[in-house]
Amino acid sequence: MKNELLSLAEAADRIRAGHVMTIAGDAPLLAELPKGKWIGGTSVYFVTDQGGAVIRDKVFCTTFSKATDAKVRVVGPDQIGTIPAGYAVGGMTLILIPAFSQTHTRFAIEGADHPALFGQPLAGWIAGVHLDDLGAETPKVVDGETGTIHEDGAALLHISLPEGSTIDLDIINIFDQDNSDTLVFQDQGFSARTAIVNGQKTAFADYLNENSIDTRLPLVANYAGSHVNVSVQSIDDDGNVQFYAPVLPGIEYRLAKPIADYAGRFAESTQTNGSTDYSCNCILNYLYGELEGKTTGNFTGPITFGEIAYILLNQTLVRVTVN
């Protein structure tokens, strides 16, 4: 895979040459690109080889040079279960979903209920906007084959690869579980009023406030060896704690250990080169880790409103390698 920050003209040439691509960029730029085998999502935050930056005059392109074919689809919020229907044998699928859309919510809640979704690598991200434009602009995804722009739905790029290709989809989570309290939630959802803290039912907002918990640190669950984060968004006036991804009932979460150097942790957390991987990283890491101007090892890519490695993730770098 080739990751490049390209001008509109350069990206258009690449599309017209028939390359299979995912493209991240500001909405007006994505709208001007020609039709082809690509999907796009809005983002103006990137980590390039020069470091984190807000970029509005170029688009970030990943070209899947080993792709033998690709199919573009957009599915609506009621069609999450149909995502695997487009899987190419031995291939992989990229998925982009606009933040705050019904599809965003329903993919996060219902996606993992479909075992077929896990049948091949499914990676991608949640499209966003500049934080100054929240409420004024809406995140969007683009079906590059038809040129249609969507404020709801999942843009899918089903990629075919040569027989014998190996695809490695994994995450880099720089957060470790703290050895403190265990947190268990009773219901699945993007918010919680109560949690079982060390076995005791507790008003979760009070717990966070009374213990002066740094809510920039995610809740971390252990998925059979993979650390999966859920980040706290806010605490509302009614005592509901809002999350950027759903908590699952019955799974044990712990707070994350604090981190002083986000960029350094990303760089040291990977054994791979990263420069030819497809990757994306979280806007919360960009903000809390002050990644502007800093690199994350050799990984480059969009900074996103959520990451997808089969399921919705927070504060995580998702990476895909194809060999």
Place this chain on the structure above:
Amino acid sequence: MAIIDDTKLRRIITTSSDLAAASMATRIVVTRMRVEVTNYPDRLSAKIAELRDFVKQHDFARDDLSAM
């Protein structure tokens, strides 16, 4: 490749051991089954069947769990 028997699938679902060498997909699928069985113990047989089907359909999952 040998078929993974139900005794082993049951053990995978009812323990909390890490699947260190497994793919991300297998880790998520197994974790969700473990959580469901913890919340609803009467669903164990259904989850074993579901995992059996998943392994049957996907070579990577079979490889992941055979190695355990």
